[in-house]
Amino acid sequence: MDKPTEILVIDDELVIIDAVVKACSLENYSIDFAINLKTGLEKISKKYYSIIICDIMMPDGDGFQVLNELQTKKIDGALIMMTGYSTVENAVNSLRDGATDFIPKPFTVDELLSSIYRANKYHQIITRQKLYSKDSNKVDLFYVECPTKYYRLGHSSWLLEESDGTVLIGICDIFLKTIDKIMEIEFLEPEDELAQGFNCFTIKSNSERIHKIHSPVSGRIIEVNQNLKLVSNLIEKDPYFEGWVYRVIPHDLGYEIKNLTPCSSDRTQVNTH
């Protein structure tokens, strides 16, 4: 096996740190911790961690400072924000600003491990892609980026505005690449309400992991893509077009779309690489 993934957890609550440490001990991770933001930032500057799990609100600062630190020092570790329900909007914003994922507290060990698993995979893909793109220009080899008119929430879900005022939402290809083969998808029903940043559907992968997908928008589901149930692997084959998941009437798209990342910005970024 590879050398264990280095993880840093930053939280002001020891019980959380302990819990994360215990959970990580179940899998092949090497874990370090910091009891406040200051020590956390010091550790980041001294050592490279491929995954950082950070509480979004701490007495001496917030997770955005860690994000800042990573970006200014061009450290490409994955950052998972831990957030209370009251700060989900902050967490959504942190995804726009470059965090990899967030996980709402309280979480189960399974939820945490799934998130770490995906972050680890994501990190691997990005690192490999960077290595690869130095040699060739085939940037799309590892995953398919979302189309230009789309908006995405972090690297998990996407949103497309339709001309009739509804939006389609679906799942990003890179998210699918970070999970193993999909075994089962648990959908919500039409008329169910979505809230931005909250769970909108659940994927069970063949490694028995459960992945919860954050909704990119608040609104009411009016249609669930029935083809997903009929055609197996549709979502993996064509995640951006035929593999859409819900059609939703958004509650306040104008406001919430500001928290999302326009996919067109990815293209320009990639091209400059």
Place this chain on the structure above:
Amino acid sequence: MFKKIGLKLISFVAITSLLIIGVFAYFNVKSQSNSLISEVERHANQLSETVISSTRYDMMLNQRDRLQKIINSIGTQPQIRDVRVINKIGEIIYSSDTANIHKMVDKRAESCYACHAEDKPLEQISITERTRIFRIHPDSNRVIGIISPIYNDQSCWQAECHAHPEDQKVLGVLDVSISLAEVDKEIITGEWQVVIFACVSILALGLLISFFVRRWVSNPVNELLNATQQISQGNLNYLIADLGDDEIGKLGDSFNNMTKKLSEARMQLFQSDKLASLGRLAAGVAHEINNPLTGVLTYSSYLLKRSKNNPEFQEDLKVIVRETLRSREIVKSLLDFARQSVPKKRNADINEIIDKAISVVEKQFSINKITILKQSENNLSKIAVDENQIQQVFINLFVNASDAINKEGGIVTITTKQTSLSPLGVVQIKKASCSKRHSLIDNEFKINGLPSLKVKVVSGDNEGIIHLDPVYGKHSNYFALNFPIDKNTKFVCPECSVSIVKSNDNCPRCGSPILNFEVNGQGIYEVCSAENSNWEKWDFVDSTGSKEYIEIKISDTGCGIDKEDIPRIFEPFYSTKGQKGTGLGLAVIWGIIDNHNGTINVESEVGIGTTFIIRLPLDQQKRN
């Protein structure tokens, strides 16, 4: 002392009446005494004439003794003080007071002054000039004296005695003095009468005015003052008793009204504050409890993963994990409460929800002697609703019904049925925007309790806002413009002034411009811009045709709702129950029904009862 309005008024009225009555009394007394004096004067003059003419014969005969006797006998009359005859050289030749006879009279004395003012005696002088009023000495009564000249006459110089030469015109004077004691007494009596009258009338006026001032001004003003003090001390329940129907009464009414409004506003503030702090508390608790809960959840789920070989532990740990997950949902719902929860809809049977709601209030109903009649249509379609929320709606409505029914008891009737309704008059436009996506919904201006559509109207230099009924097919539009709409009038978005008139098309009924609104995700709503036109078109809704609804009617035989209250009952914090209610019940109901795209209406008659009609669309899918 003069700080009281009543006293001020009374003293002002007293001083004014004192002045008026005083001036009146003065002139009255004066004219009375004048007329009395002139009466006495006339009387004295007449007496003098009588004396002169009755003594004339004796004078002719030069019978001086008889003359003296006559004068004496006249002088004995009680009121006559003195009768004297004075000759031209000023000697008293006859007098009723014999001691004065042959005394000389000083010509400069008062009695002579009238005629002798210019040293030579006048011959003809008027009666007033011949009269004088004087006092013998300061303490004595007033006396009126009248001098009558005795003129020469042919018979005088032709008489045998030849006492008087022919060229003499005035032979002497008769001086009669009459005491004015009686007259003065009468005058004083008169003066007193006037003074007493004045005093009594001022007193009576004062009392009368003070009585009415107290009744109409002081008491109401004091009551108002008392009320303001009560209000300022925070007693907003203080109501002023009926102060009559004059201006002060109206002031009292409007004061009461103001107090009521104030108390409502305070209540609202209190309620919203309470809710806000409750929300903050909930959010705070949820936030604080998250971390320990995370500990419990991660440790228990960790143990669960670790103890796969130990089925005994597994079972117990599963319970811990499950219950902790439940706590997580509770925390989440607490936070949802803090920021208005969204309904979690599942297909459910409305009749079952109603039965559950009834079971909650059954006990209260039986205590209040309320009978429940349920007339439900069987085989109702299942409908996607948030069961908990809808159940809360029914419970709230049942509790309202129970509150409305008095102690004698009553009946609550619940009817459910499935019905098909045309979209006209039912569908509400909840979102509308201009072509630049500015919202045209005016939450401040409501028509029949629903936020209206706003359109800015520009005509030359005039600008105004018109409000359109958001309910499709109702046309309760509100045009309050102070200028006419003409051909050049523009209808624009109030925010960006982009025109919302449909180009190249006019109203098929009246030819006026058509306004079109983009209804978020529901096509275009078109409406005629003329005030009285009832043309409108909404293809999106029209194409769906009639919709299936589940209709629930809840009627009570309670006290009913006043007509004026009906438009406001769904407003938050509007309560007709006074201190008893929060005023949130119906607002919450309205919010829930609205979240389910349903409608709620109320029909009520005071004294007969109230019916709430809820319609929930079966097919909530808004797209074709």
